Amino acid sequence: MRGLALLLSGLVALPALPVRAQDVPKLNLVIVEGEGAINNIKQRTAREPVVEVEDENHRPVAGAAVIFDLPSQGASGTFPGGGHSLTVMTDSQGRAVARGLRPNNVQGQYQIQVTASHNGHSTHAAINQSNALAAGATVAASAGISGKLIAVIVVAAAAAAGGAVYATHSGGGASTPPAAVTIAPGSGTVGPPR
Amino acid sequence: MARRIGLVLTVAALAAWGNAQPGQVGGPVIGYVFDGSAHAVRPVLGIPGAALFGSSVTLGYDVASASISPAGDSAVVMAADGSLHLIGLSGGAAAEISLNGAMRKPDRVVFSPSGTALALITNGRVQILSGLPATATLAATMDLGTAASTQASAQGGKRPATVFGSMALSDDGALLLFVANGTVHLAGAGGPHSFDTAGRETVVAFAPAGHDAVLATKTGVNLLRSIDSTATPEPLAPAAPLDNIAGAAFSTDGKTLFLAGGQGITAFDLSTGAPTAIVSDTIPTVLERMGGVYRLNDLGSGPLWVLDPAPGHQRVVFVPAAGGSE
Numbered sequence: 001m002r003g004l005a006l007l008l009s010g011l012v013a014l015p016a017l018p019v020r021a022q023d024v025p026k027l028n029l030v031i032v033e034g035e036g037a038i039n040n041i042k043q044r045t046a047r048e049p050v051v052e053v054e055d056e057n058h059r060p061v062a063g064a065a066v067i068f069d070l071p072s073q074g075a076s077g078t079f080p081g082g083g084h085s086l087t088v089m090t091d092s093q094g095r096a097v098a099r100g101l102r103p104n105n106v107q108g109q110y111q112i113q114v115t116a117s118h119n120g121h122s123t124h125a126a127i128n129q130s131n132a133l134a135a136g137a138t139v140a141a142s143a144g145i146s147g148k149l150i151a152v153i154v155v156a157a158a159a160a161a162g163g164a165v166y167a168t169h170s171g172g173g174a175s176t177p178p179a180a181v182t183i184a185p186g187s188g189t190v191g192p193p194r
Numbered sequence: 195m196a197r198r199i200g201l202v203l204t205v206a207a208l209a210a211w212g213n214a215q216p217g218q219v220g221g222p223v224i225g226y227v228f229d230g231s232a233h234a235v236r237p238v239l240g241i242p243g244a245a246l247f248g249s250s251v252t253l254g255y256d257v258a259s260a261s262i263s264p265a266g267d268s269a270v271v272m273a274a275d276g277s278l279h280l281i282g283l284s285g286g287a288a289a290e291i292s293l294n295g296a297m298r299k300p301d302r303v304v305f306s307p308s309g310t311a312l313a314l315i316t317n318g319r320v321q322i323l324s325g326l327p328a329t330a331t332l333a334a335t336m337d338l339g340t341a342a343s344t345q346a347s348a349q350g351g352k353r354p355a356t357v358f359g360s361m362a363l364s365d366d367g368a369l370l371l372f373v374a375n376g377t378v379h380l381a382g383a384g385g386p387h388s389f390d391t392a393g394r395e396t397v398v399a400f401a402p403a404g405h406d407a408v409l410a411t412k413t414g415v416n417l418l419r420s421i422d423s424t425a426t427p428e429p430l431a432p433a434a435p436l437d438n439i440a441g442a443a444f445s446t447d448g449k450t451l452f453l454a455g456g457q458g459i460t461a462f463d464l465s466t467g468a469p470t471a472i473v474s475d476t477i478p479t480v481l482e483r484m485g486g487v488y489r490l491n492d493l494g495s496g497p498l499w500v501l502d503p504a505p506g507h508q509r510v511v512f513v514p515a516a517g518g519s520e
Binding site: 081 | 379380381389390391414416423425426427
């Protein structure tokens with residue numbers, strides 16, 4: 001009886017196990033191309049947005065669904081078929097290209113909303129582009145780069161992230177430097193032959 | 195053995211009955227099929243595994259081509275004289291249904307999965323009829339021509355001719371999925387929206403009585419529940435690699451997806467996503483619902499192969515070659 005009481009008191013004394021939240025793998029959406037692009041209204045050409053979907057370990061996720069949404073009013077564009085939205089599945093490199101984007105004839109800035117989903121998880125980002133008449137667009141095109149893109153590259157370079165912009169599950173589009181990895185020597189043991 | 199003898203006797207009895215009573219149809223009708231050599235629509239009599247072709251449906255004219263409703267209760271018939279007819283089918287008999295306002299020579303006819311709606315297509319122009327078969331009404335028209343815009347045209351190149359591929363219509367006639375120049379487009383109430391399948395040959399199909407749909411390529415099968423511009427594709431893993439996809443169709447209850455591709459047929463349980471390979475002695479060239487079964491080839495000089503979708507007993511059987519026709 002006394003033993004039982006001790007056992008019970010021992011159980012009560014055990015520290016409570018922390019309740020672990022279910023591990024939810026995060027998706028990262030990387031804007032590879034198209035950020036800051038200035039599209040030529042006159043030629044009806046646009047820089048096709050390219051995004052890459054990665055898992056939380058920055059490995060590409062193939063077969064994820066990526067939906068590109070264009071504004072329905074104002075400066076915007078259309079995808080093949082005349083629609084404002086396009087769904088693309090990522091390839092083996094985790095990449096999705098919004099092919100066939102054509103700017104409309106309204107000048108101005110706009111955002112392409114991008115949503116990636118895979119296995120019940122999703123993430124979101126926005127790609128900033130603008131429509132301009134030929135002259136301005138030509139300058140941008142000849143430079144091959146926009147001011148906004150330069151800023152992105154500077155930030156990305158500073159973060160040593162290889163020029164990619166990471167948008168996390170919470171959205172936002174802020175760059176996230178990769179976690180530092182530390183490699184330390186292990187303690188070896190040498191003994192006589194057995 | 196006894197079962198096989200039973201099947202043989204059933205076939206023999208049906209054959210004798212069919213020969214003895216030309217022009218009449220009785221008993222179970224599995225579905226209807228267009229017989230190009232007989233220039234006619236013919237019923238398939240019997241049960242899967244013990245069936246044969248019945249006499250031609252009496253229409254009063256030769257048939258140049260015919261598209262049969264998946265439910266087998268109506269058909270769009272192009273007569274040899276070039277006239278277009280919508281007919282109701284019941285018990286092997288046909289009745290003309292008014293087609294007021296419909297285009298006269300469609301290049302293509304697409305039925306919805308239950309045959310309650312129909313799309314007539316010519317040069318990218320679409321007329322949608324709903325309320326089939328009893329109250330066929332011209333419900334909508336649309337132009338698919340804008341789908342011709344391609345990457346080439348966006349880059350200032352010459353716009354190539356639109357090449358239309360697989361098409362599917364929802365049962366309510368509200369949504370049309372079609373493949374043009376390698377991209378899948380959703381037109382109608384939920385569109386316009388596009389699905390880029392990387393230029394691969396894509397087969398599309400709607401589930402009955404709803405807006406669930408499937409997009410299938412040899413590299414992936416994706417289910418879209420309540421398809422619209424925000425629908426997220428759910429990948430389905432086939433049992434074996436799909437070299438060529440001949441067709442896709444849902445079961446009548448929408449719980450199973452059948453996919454013909456590679457060397458055979460895969461049935462997906464849509465509640466779990468689990469694939470089941472169905473043994474087939476033929477390589478399917480189509481997969482289209484034909485009443486109570488799914489047709490796996492066009493009727494030619496050989497047998498007509500069909501998939502019997504009976505749950506738990508899914509199998510591929512054939513209807514013996516049609517031979518002559520009355």
